[in-house]
Amino acid sequence: MPYVNIKITREGATPEQKAELVKGVTDLLMNVLDKDPATTFVVIEEVALEDWGVGGLPVAEYRKTLAATPGPRPR
Amino acid sequence: MPYVNIKITREGATPEQKAELVKGVTDLLMNVLDKDPATTFVVIEEVALEDWGVGGLPVAEYRKTLAATPGPRPR
Amino acid sequence: MPYVNIKITREGATPEQKAELVKGVTDLLMNVLDKDPATTFVVIEEVALEDWGVGGLPVAEYRKTLAATPGPRPR
Amino acid sequence: MPYVNIKITREGATPEQKAELVKGVTDLLMNVLDKDPATTFVVIEEVALEDWGVGGLPVAEYRKTLAATPGPRPR
Amino acid sequence: MPYVNIKITREGATPEQKAELVKGVTDLLMNVLDKDPATTFVVIEEVALEDWGVGGLPVAEYRKTLAATPGPRPR
Amino acid sequence: MPYVNIKITREGATPEQKAELVKGVTDLLMNVLDKDPATTFVVIEEVALEDWGVGGLPVAEYRKTLAATPGPRPR
Numbered sequence: 378m379p380y381v382n383i384k385i386t387r388e389g390a391t392p393e394q395k396a397e398l399v400k401g402v403t404d405l406l407m408n409v410l411d412k413d414p415a416t417t418f419v420v421i422e423e424v425a426l427e428d429w430g431v432g433g434l435p436v437a438e439y440r441k442t443l444a445a446t447p448g449p450r451p452r
Numbered sequence: 453m454p455y456v457n458i459k460i461t462r463e464g465a466t467p468e469q470k471a472e473l474v475k476g477v478t479d480l481l482m483n484v485l486d487k488d489p490a491t492t493f494v495v496i497e498e499v500a501l502e503d504w505g506v507g508g509l510p511v512a513e514y515r516k517t518l519a520a521t522p523g524p525r526p527r
Numbered sequence: 528m529p530y531v532n533i534k535i536t537r538e539g540a541t542p543e544q545k546a547e548l549v550k551g552v553t554d555l556l557m558n559v560l561d562k563d564p565a566t567t568f569v570v571i572e573e574v575a576l577e578d579w580g581v582g583g584l585p586v587a588e589y590r591k592t593l594a595a596t597p598g599p600r601p602r
Numbered sequence: 603m604p605y606v607n608i609k610i611t612r613e614g615a616t617p618e619q620k621a622e623l624v625k626g627v628t629d630l631l632m633n634v635l636d637k638d639p640a641t642t643f644v645v646i647e648e649v650a651l652e653d654w655g656v657g658g659l660p661v662a663e664y665r666k667t668l669a670a671t672p673g674p675r676p677r
Numbered sequence: 678m679p680y681v682n683i684k685i686t687r688e689g690a691t692p693e694q695k696a697e698l699v700k701g702v703t704d705l706l707m708n709v710l711d712k713d714p715a716t717t718f719v720v721i722e723e724v725a726l727e728d729w730g731v732g733g734l735p736v737a738e739y740r741k742t743l744a745a746t747p748g749p750r751p752r
Numbered sequence: 753m754p755y756v757n758i759k760i761t762r763e764g765a766t767p768e769q770k771a772e773l774v775k776g777v778t779d780l781l782m783n784v785l786d787k788d789p790a791t792t793f794v795v796i797e798e799v800a801l802e803d804w805g806v807g808g809l810p811v812a813e814y815r816k817t818l819a820a821t822p823g824p825r826p827r
Contacts, residue, residue, distance in 0.1 A: 378568060378611065378654070378656055378661070379608060379609060379610045380530055380568055380570065380608075380609040381606065381607070381608050381609070382606070382607045382609075383604060383605075383606050383631075384604060384605040384606070384607075384720060385604045385631075385635065385637070386603065390635060392502045392510070394634050394635060395502055395503060395505075395510065396502075396505075396509070396510050396513070397630075397634045398505075398630060398631070398634055398635075399505030399508060399509065399510060400505075400508045400509070401626075401630040401634065402505075402626075402627060402630065403505065403507070403508035404508065405622075405623060405626040405627065405630070406608075406610075406623070409619050409622045409623055409626065410610065410615060410619060410623075412610070414506075414507045414508045415506070415507050416506075416566075416656070417505075417506065417507070417508070418504070418505070418506055418528060418530055418568065419504070419505035419506075420459060420499055420503060420504055420505075420530065421503040421504075421505075422499075422503065423503075424720055424722075427692045427695055427696075428695060428720060428721040428722065428723075429603070429718070429719070429720055429721075430695075430696075430698075430699030430700075430702075430703065430717075430718070430719035430720075430721075431603055431641070431714075431715070431716075431717065431718055431719075432703070432714045432715050432717070433699060433700045433703035433704065433714045433717070434696070434699065434700070435692070435695065435696050435699060436603070438696070453536065453579070453581055453586070453793060454533060454534060454535045455533075455534040455755055455793055455795065456531065456532070456533050456534070457531070457532045457534075458529060458530075458531050458556075459529060459530040459531070459532075460529045460556075460560065460562070461528065465560060467727045467735070469559050469560060470727055470728060470730075470735065471727075471730075471734070471735050471738070472555075472559045473555060473556070473559055473560075473730075474730030474733060474734065474735060475730075475733045475734070476551075476555040476559065477551075477552060477555065477730075478730065478732070478733035479733065480547075480548060480551040480552065480555070481533075481535075481548070484544050484547045484548055484551065485535065485540060485544060485548075487535070489731075489732045489733045490731070490732050491581070491731075491791075492730075492731065492732070492733070493729070493730070493731055493753060493755055493793065494729070494730035494731070495684060495724055495728060495729055495730075495755065496728040496729075496730075497724075497728065498728075504528070506528055506566070511528070534795060542652045542660070545652055545653060545655075545660065546652075546655075546659070546660050546663070548655075549655025549658060549659065549660060550655075550658045550659070552655075553655065553657070553658035554658065564656075564657045564658045565656070565657050566656075567655075567656065567657070567658070568654070568655070568656055569654070569655035569656075570609060570649055570653060570654055570655075571653040571654075571655075572649075572653065573653075574795055574797075577767045577770055577771075578770060578795060578796040578797065578798075579793070579794070579795055579796075580770075580771075580773075580774030580775075580777075580778065580792075580793070580794035580795075580796075581789075581790070581791075581792065581793055581794075582778070582789045582790050582792070583774060583775045583778035583779065583789045583792070584771070584774060584775070585767070585770065585771050585774060588771070603718060605680055605718055605720065617802045617810070620802055620803060620805075620810065621802075621805075621809070621810050621813070623805075624805025624808060624809065624810060625805075625808045625809070627805075628805065628807070628808035629808065639806075639807045639808045640806070640807050641716075641806075642805075642806065642807070642808070643678060643680055643718065643804070643805070643806055644804070644805035644806075645680065645759060645799055645803060645804055645805075646803040646804075646805075647799075647803065648803075678761065678804070678806055678811070679758060679759060679760045680758075680759045681756065681757070681758050681759070682756070682757045683754060683755075683756050683781075684754060684755040684756070684757075685754045685781075685785065685787070686753065690785060694784050694785060697780075697784045698780060698781070698784055698785075701776075701777075701780040701784065702776075702777060702780065705772075705773060705776040705777065705780070706758075706760075706773070709769050709772045709773055709776065710760065710765060710769060710773075712760070716806070729753070731753055731791070736753070
């Protein structure tokens with residue numbers, strides 16, 4: 378009876394995408410650990426950009442500093 | 453000094469009901485483990501239906517599949 | 528389908544006491560919000576004293592500072 | 603930069619199975635939401651059976667009550 | 678690669694104050710444990726007063742009971 | 753009355769270092785948001801390397817892949 382909590386930045390995930398996450402995680406736990414989907418909970422939490430920090434900065438600021446350097450930006 | 457986190461689907465719990473949860477959990481921890489209410493925190497989080505999955509589906513979809521079968525529906 | 532997480536300091540809670548917590552919280556959610564026990568999860572986590580801080584100190588140190596003053600000590 | 607927390611009962615998941623969960627969840631977030639694996643954290647927590655309750659009972663007790671009735675047992 | 682979750686009551690913390698928390702926690706983990714800021718996540722969650730309980734009461738009620746007694750009120 | 757949860761990989765943090773984290777986070781919340789230390793909880797959780805994933809791999813594996821490339825390794 379797994380409980381999975383997914384925290385992502387709030388940037389427009391649609392209900393359809395959330396449903397894909399729910400299905401994907403539930404299938405994964407069934408396939409890898411034989412967990413029963415009926416008792417697998419998946420809770421998605423979207424966090425405002427100002428409430429998520431990385432590199433010592435709020436995400437939006439952090440991305441600006443990365444934008445000045447080569448390589449992919451974290452999402 | 454317990455910390456209790458209660459996650460429920462957002463379906464209209466009133467401030468009075470939340471106060472009952474806070475009091476009930478705090479009393480329980482005092483009665484069972486002799487915990488001091490003054491240092492018992494209870495945090496309630498309501499989660500939108502589209503953000504809670506069970507059975508590999510968002511809650512609202514899951515309930516529809518159950519509605520076609522006998523037995524109680526999960527709340 | 529609530530999910531409840533209870534964090535307490537590790538100080539000898541017995542399996543029987545944990546079972547009381549599970550039953551008490553589940554009954555509370557059924558009585559207050561009509562939640563189905565079959566889809567109510569309760570997860571208890573015991574935290575070592577050195578890993579829990581309050582008042583800017585690890586719990587054991589904090590209690591010593593309180594022991595020198597009147598009033599109940601937090602548990 | 604997602605953060606995913608997976609809580610399961612402690613029943614012998616191997617390091618290989620955990621690695622499958624990490625890879626599966628990370629791939630899912632990349633495929634569905636275009637999230638960067640390098641900033642996707644997955645934390646797995648195994649919970650002792652006596653610390654997980656469902657149906658108002660510790661898991662082990664709950665399974666015994668289900669074992670006397672037809673249908674699959676929750677894992 | 679630490680993950681830090683800060684839960685506070687929702688009482689008007691500004692984006693600037695949140696940025697201070699992010700920077701402060703990230704610096705702390707770098708200074709104490711040599712953690713890399715680039716892989717240190719800080720997630721702040723603000724909780725409505727009606728959803729936070731202490732002393733067996735929602736915070737707002739609890740503060741009223743303390744207001745009638747001497748000493749500092751919890752924030 | 754903040755609640756702070758710090759998750760780090762289990763790699764030998766000492767009780768003294770944990771006490772520094774507790775004090776540092778508590779001071780930060782007092783200085784930035786005027787929070788009362790007496791009702792500030794800090795809970796530290798150490799996670800085994802096999803239970804923490806990043807980049808789609810358990811941490812230990814992830815570090816090996818980074819070791820073959822220039823730049824700092826995440827801690």
